[in-house]
Amino acid sequence: MRRFVRQRKSNDTDTDIDMVPIMNMFLVLIPFLLSSASFFDINAIHTSVPVKQTSENQDDSQTNKEATIIPVIEMQTNKIELYALSDQVAANDLKKWDMSFAKQGDSFPLADIQTYLQDMKKQYPKSETILVIPDDDILYETIIQTMDVARNSTQDQLFPNVVLSDKI
Amino acid sequence: MALGQRRYQRKSFVIPKLQITSMMDMFTIILIFLLFSFSDNPEKLHIEKGMILPKSTSQIDCNKNITVSLSSNSLKVGNQHIADVNQGVIQGFDRQNPEKSELYKHLLTIRHNLDPKKDQDNSSIVIFCDQRLPYKTIHQVVKTSGMAGFPNFQFAVLKK
Numbered sequence: 001m002r003r004f005v006r007q008r009k010s011n012d013t014d015t016d017i018d019m020v021p022i023m024n025m026f027l028v029l030i031p032f033l034l035s036s037a038s039f040f041d042i043n044a045i046h047t048s049v050p051v052k053q054t055s056e057n058q059d060d061s062q063t064n065k066e067a068t069i070i071p072v073i074e075m076q077t078n079k080i081e082l083y084a085l086s087d088q089v090a091a092n093d094l095k096k097w098d099m100s101f102a103k104q105g106d107s108f109p110l111a112d113i114q115t116y117l118q119d120m121k122k123q124y125p126k127s128e129t130i131l132v133i134p135d136d137d138i139l140y141e142t143i144i145q146t147m148d149v150a151r152n153s154t155q156d157q158l159f160p161n162v163v164l165s166d167k168i
Numbered sequence: 169m170a171l172g173q174r175r176y177q178r179k180s181f182v183i184p185k186l187q188i189t190s191m192m193d194m195f196t197i198i199l200i201f202l203l204f205s206f207s208d209n210p211e212k213l214h215i216e217k218g219m220i221l222p223k224s225t226s227q228i229d230c231n232k233n234i235t236v237s238l239s240s241n242s243l244k245v246g247n248q249h250i251a252d253v254n255q256g257v258i259q260g261f262d263r264q265n266p267e268k269s270e271l272y273k274h275l276l277t278i279r280h281n282l283d284p285k286k287d288q289d290n291s292s293i294v295i296f297c298d299q300r301l302p303y304k305t306i307h308q309v310v311k312t313s314g315m316a317g318f319p320n321f322q323f324a325v326l327k328k
Contacts, residue, residue, distance in 0.1 A: 019188050026195040033202035042221070044230040044294065044322035049314035136304035140297050143306075144222040144325060152225060164310060 045147055047162050069124040071097070071117060071159065073146060074167070075134040078103050080146075082116060085131070089124075108142070110149045114158075117150060121158050130159035133167055215296060216242065222299040224325035230294060231322060234278060236271075237296040238309055245274050256305045266312040275316035292320040 067088040074081040084097040099116060101109050121127065130150045134143050147162050215221070216239040237244040243251045243258055250270050252259040261269050275293075282291060293313050297306055313321055 016185075019192060022192065023188065023195070026192075026199060030195065030198060030202065033199070033206055037202050037205040039205060040215070041327035042230045042324055043224065043226045043327050044228050044324055045224060045226045046228060046292070046320070046322055048320045049310055134303040136302060136307070138303045139299065140301050140303065140306055141222045141299035143303060144224050144299070144323065147323075148225045164307075166307075 045144065045151075045162070047147070047164055050163055050165050066126045067124060068127045068129075069094075069097075069120065070127065070129050070131055071120055071150075072131040072133060073113070073150060075108075075132070075138045075143070075146060077135055077137055080108050080113060082113065084120065108146070110145060113146070114149045114153055117158050118153055121156075128159060129161040129163060131163050131165050133165050214247070216244070216298075219296065219298045220300065221296065221324060221326045223328045225328050226325055227327075228322075230324055231292065233292065233294065234275075234318070235294045235296060235324075236309060236313070238301065238306065239296075239298050240301065243271065243309070245271070245278070248274070250274060253305065256302050258305065258308055261308055263308060266308065266315055269312060271309065272312050272316050275313060275318060279317040291318060292322055293318045294322045294324055296324045 067086065069084045069086040069089055071082065071084050074083075080101045080103075082097065082099045082101070084094050086094060097120065101112055117130075132143065132146060132150065134146075143164075150159050150162060152158060214237075216237050218241075219237070219239045235246055239253065240256075241253050242249060243253055251261060258269075258271075261271070266272055279291075295306070295309065295313075297309075310321065313319075
């Protein structure tokens, strides 16, 4: 029995794992990853300004059988005016898209605007372009938020081509 | 007796091993964090000091071709200073005649130097703009860019 206890004691010596090579590897990896890490993930929103259209380009749009519509978001200091433009839809049909959303506190009711745009997209699925007309005093941050709402909803894409314009 | 005890104690003293387990834990956390933020194409874009970019849901990568930086106190094309900005007004910029502005001339030079075959797809401007600026300031830059032959542009935003 005593011999067994003595033998057990002699086998109980701690075997430490040599961590030094792992530490060395970490010390090499961390500076490498630090140099290639991107802490700011910069993305982009593609936009354009209206350009003069030639008659050839206009013919292309007229040959398209399915009607398209261009929603317009007019951002004013205290409200957002929404309406639609199209040369393929009757004026009476366009008139029903005229709507106005008053500013609620410091922000615009973007959720309501998104619902409005979703309805429009459902009716005219071929439409891709939206016109955003901000007032001079509208902040850039608000314009970007509105553009986000106009381009995507939570479910699907709405109007991916955003055009910044002056008042028509 | 006491001296003998002290001698005995000194002999039994074992140098303590350095505990690197906690350091290993720390390194592992740092390593995982860095692995998640690893980018094979790190951004080499210079953002003006004090500039706050707006946040957006956009998932499109930023094309780093021609950059226009519009902060609350300066307007730059690439690294070149074009004009000072004071309270949202670009100094020396006539809204009625954007063709006479330094920005227009500079962009026009860049436009002429572009190879039409090679740079057809990359001829859009990336605009870095402070989120606190009003549209009237941005509009001057956007309108001038369009007139100089860059109707397509990208607004640089931070990922939400």
